[in-house]
Amino acid sequence: MKQKGFLGPIGDDLPSLIPLIFALIVFFGVFNLSLGVFEKKSDDFSADIAVLQIANGFRGTGYITSHNDFQKTCDSLNIRRVKYVAGLVAFDLGLSNPYELPDFFNLDFIEEKAFDEFGNELASLPFMCSNTEEELSDALLLKPQKSVISRVYPIALDFDRGGGEGDSIVRPVQLVIVAWK
């Protein structure tokens, strides 16, 4: 047992432990990173799919006939993976002005006015659908792990101008969907 360089059964293998431990650290580090990326992307895809489902529900035939029609679609949606706000927003474009995206934190939804038989206004019904009481805000976005997806689609809305029976027009509007997790 007194040979030169012999440090004992464990001591003799000590130098080989360094690359072994280094390899294990690298492997589990990359594995953990990959798992994180995989989960994040899967979450994003799940949110993307949820937004597509919301959009497909509202777009339907590309034509919304009334607030009742919109509300029926809203009630039939069963999306729990993301929190969302969806609704119809008017285009606001001067011919010489470039298009500006709607302010997603303060969406100004189109309203349909309900009248009684004498033409008195009973209520204003906004074309808005949401599955949460939570409001989208700057502060919410600053929280870690928050991701927001927004989509805008053009859609035709049969809109009552309020001038009596049959006074409706087909108006191009934007279907805006904002979803977050």
Add this chain to the structure above:
Amino acid sequence: MEIRNCRGQAAVADALYFLLIVMGCAAFLFAFAGGYGRTVSDFASKRYLSEYSTSALKTILYTSTPRNTSELLFTGNPDTDAKEVDYLIAMIKQDFADDEEINSSYKDILTQNIRRVMGPVDDSFDWIFFLYLERAQSPGCDFPYVLINVVDYPTPVPVPGKSKDINITGQEQQYYYCGGSSDPIIGCNAISKTSIDNFLLATGASARAFAPMNFPYIYYDTEDSAYRLKRYNGSAELILWRSTKVDKTLDAWIDLDCDTSPISLS
């Protein structure tokens, strides 16, 4: 040398082999994580664009417009709203029926409507919208309306004193009417579906929406000495592609016969 004296070196060699294998696995995992979902992401992006183009075409075709072009469709006050309203595409067909051309004021209303609907994707995508009809007796007069949106990039300007730097500022979206005249009497040009397809080969189309439609027209039947109504089969199409620089000296652009100056938006 006794073999047991080499035990430590063998263990180190084994560990290094292990490290090499683990590094290979880690590199593979890293590459997989980096590329994971790229196909799905591309698919989602293309799907959005395809759905957008379909929605946009439907919206353009369904929209109402005042019959008196000086009135406003919706002002918020029923007393000042336009009294007579019709579908935009119905009015365009009606206008087309008498002289087989679309009047410039209707063209402008259609253009304004298309611009409004395409606003959300204007920054990132160029597009072409056209009405096409199969006018067999006058080939070459098949496009009564062609509107294209392309970004006009300015010529890069070298930055003084810096040989490698260039200034590229002031690019802006421009809208051009293409196809020249569709009136067989004035004389049509050679724009055809092939011209459009050749142009799209240069840009790489991303999404295409198509709606078949008929274009009625009135003609004088000399046998009966009466006016009759006939129809051309046709379509409305909207094609989008990622915004790209268009070389206006290329044959593919020249063949579209677009106006030399863009539409004035004032």
